[in-house]
Amino acid sequence: MTTPAWGSWDASDEGRRVPGHILDTGGDDVHSALVPPGALHHRVTAALANWQLDDAEELLAGVERDPSPYVAADPAADAPADAPVSLGKAWADTLRAELLVRRLRVAGFTLVGEPAATDEPPLDLHAGVAELIDGGGSSVDGEGADPRSESATRAALAIALVRSAKAAFDASDDDLQRAAGLARHARIELLSRRIDAAMDEAVEAASLLDPLLAPSALLIDTLGTLAAVLADLELMPLALDYQRRAYETAVTAAADPGTLGPEDGDPEVLVAATATCLGELCAELGEGLLDDGVPESAAPHFAEARQLAERALELLPPDDPGIVTAQVVHGWALVGLNEHAAAIGPLRATVRLTSATADRAQLASAQLALGRALRRQGDVREADEHLVSALSLATEHGLPRLRRAALRELCTLHAELDDAGRALPYLQAYLSDELDRVDERRTRWVELFGRRKSLLETERAAGQLRRQAYEDPLTHLPNRRYAEARLDGLLSAGHAPALAVVDVDRFKSINDAIGHPGGDSVLRTVAELLIAGVRDTDEVCRWAGDEYVILLPDTTAEQAERALERTRRRVADYDWAQFGLDVPVTISVGIASAARGDDRRTLFAAADGVLYDAKRSGRDRVVRLSGVTQTRAADANPLDALFG
Structure with missing residues (x-):
């Protein structure tokens, strides 16, 4: 089910006139299992991160109830044309898109069809679209298909x-789910080497992560995803801030038994995982400071990384796979603190363990840490072997930070041996890496990130204030203040709108019969029926109590009368028994069109006067302004018209 809500607008807005949809992820949504922080979402995410693309495809195909995730599902036969995409479907689309982008990277191309590292010509996306339309996508994984096609x-x-997926996330009123989706799309843009687009998504996601958001597994996951994206963008101070917030949120959530549910897993494991990620970033920042020649600044970061890794190792069960990652971070921190001998033994064991698993990122990280420890202890040959292996894994599996670190270590190792022939290619690869950003540009990006995030937050806060000022809280329609300002704007611009004033007949009797909560439900339902009966350019507003006004730009009173007559019948024919009412709810409508020289007050007075005639004439009718209707009956009771 969907419920209506108005977007952010002000009195001069020319945008949406009817309610949009709030996305809903009910249990009957076949894609809802993919909404984070669900277990299936994490399984697909892990498979994608480890480039186990066939496994990810199988998981997605099972959820899609379709043999291949490359075949777009048909819309439901009974779904309305403007039905919203659910969050579950948005996440399914997001994960399928990431799968496709990773397959493209394996084939040597980016999302937009550009070659990733070769001199091949770009892909013909027009032909790709034609193939989707003509063949329904069936040839995407067909045998014998042309690889470029x-x-x-x-x-x-x-x-x-x-x-x-982006359109669905943008339409969601769930800021946290929207932030999670944007952070994931930033990752997809990074895979596609669209750095500026990734930055845009990351900024938007960050602006949605209000510091006052309640702790939850989804918030922790989203903060961690955003931190990883920022780290890949080489914005390490920002990445550290968001990962630290993820760790602190996990600690807070674990301390409150009611915050995390059984589906979120062991709270201590969640704390350990965030501690490990934070420790990894601390160690990475420390390495950067060592490379910059400031070891005294690097030492505190390595010490914190060591402390966090030890904390994680204390919390994790002995058979938890997170043990290995925590051991790698611990070893990395020991190397940074010049405790090479203490690091090498555990790191060798970690490399042996990860070699038997499918986690390529974990293996690359372990190989890099061991190679770094061996280089600094003077074991050049074995260090070179492990570092080359780490570079190969990082390059093959799209791990830019590990790749750059391995290149840097290999360049340093061979430079220390005065082997320019081997050091130079590593140096050239390091300098030509797409994400190699000089300090000045990184600083500018950090400033830009903060500025754009602040602007978005200010704009969103202003939108919320406008919404509070111009929205009726019961029906979520524009309120009287909006209607007055909008009508003033139309008339001052020279338009000749029609104005309909709508009143629910005998509403006091309705309240007496079913109580005020029931009466509120009636008012909301009448609002929905009024909206359904007007054009997109018309605007339904709640004036006060049981009275509404409808603004119909550039419409004659006769045209408005025909439209409102259809709506009047629809209201009278509605199943009001479900609210506990014995008689139907009806409405009376008075319509006037603007004449030359009218202002808002005179136009409303004219329409309100015609509404009085509709009430006096028996209610449940639509009356427009004319010479006949302006004649008042001498025996009419004004109180009956006002309160009926």
């Missing part, structure tokens, strides 16, 4: 899925 079709479908 196959990649073009994947790229076209991925672009469509990204656009669909």
Whole structure:
């Protein structure tokens, strides 16, 4: 089910006139299992991160109830044309898009069809779209398909899925889910090497993560995802801030038994995982400071990384897979603190363990840490072997930070041996890496991130204030203040709108019969029926109590009368028995169109006067302004008209 809500607007807005949809993820949504922080979402995410693309495809195909995630599902036969995409479907589209982008990267292309590292010509996305339309996407994974045609079709479908998912997230009123979706799309843009687009998504996601948000597993996951994106953008101070917030949120959530549910897993494991990620970033920042020649500044970061890793190791059960990652971070911190001998033994064991698992990122990290420890202890040959392995894994599996760190270590190792022939290629690769940003640009990006985030937050706060000022809290319609300002604007601009004043007949009797909560439900339902009966350019507003006004731009009174007569019948024919009412709810409507020289007050007085005639004439009718209707009956009771 969907419920109506108005977007942010002010009295001069020319935008949406009817309610949009609040996204709903009920239990009958076949995609709802993919909404984070669900277990299936994490399973698919882990498979994608480890480039186990066939496994991810199988998981998604099962949820989609379709043999391949490359085939877009048909819309439900009974779904309205403007039905919203659920959050579950948005997440399904997001994960399918990431799968396609990763397949494109394996094939050597980006999301927009550009070659990732070769001199090949770009893909023909127009042909990919045509193939989707003509073949329904069935040739995407067909045997014998031309590889370039196959990649073009994947790229076209991925672009469509990204656009669909982003539109659904933008339409959601759940800021946290929207932030989670934006952070994930920032990751997709990074995979596609669209750095500026990734920055835009990250800024928008950050602006939604209000510091006052209540602790939850989804908030922790979203903060961690955003931190990883910022780290890949080489904005390490920002990444550290968001990961620290994720860790502190996890600690807070674990301390409150009611915050996390059984589906969120062991709270101590959650704390350990965030501590490990924070420790990894601390160690990474420490390495950067060592490279910059300021070891005294690096030492506190390594000490914190060590402390966090030890905390994680204390919390994790002996058989938890997170043990290995925490051991890698611990070893990395020991190396940074010059305790090489203490680090090498555990890191060798970690490399052996990770070699037997499917977690390629974990193995690359372990190889890098061991290679770094061996280099600094003077074991050049074995260090070179592990560092080359780490570089290969990081390059193959799209791990830019690990790749850059391995390149830096290999360049340093061979430079220390005066082996320029081997050091130079590593140096060139390091300098040509797409995410290699000089300090000045990184600083500018940090400033830009903060400025844009502040602007978005200010704009969103202003929108909320406008909404509070111009929205009726019961029906979520524009209120009287909005209607007055909008009518003033139309008349001052020279338009000749029609104005309909609508009153619920005998509403006091309705309240007496079913109580005030029931009466509120009647008012909301009448509002929905009024909206359903007008055009997108018309505006339904709640004036006061049981009275509404409808603004119909550039409409004659005769045209408005025909439209409101259809709505009057729809209200009278509605199933009001479900509210406990024995008689139907009816409405009376008075309509006037603006004449030359009218202002808002005279136009409203004219329409309100015609409404009086409708009431006096028996109610449940639509009356427009004319010479006949302006004649008042001598025996009419004004109180009956006002309170009936």
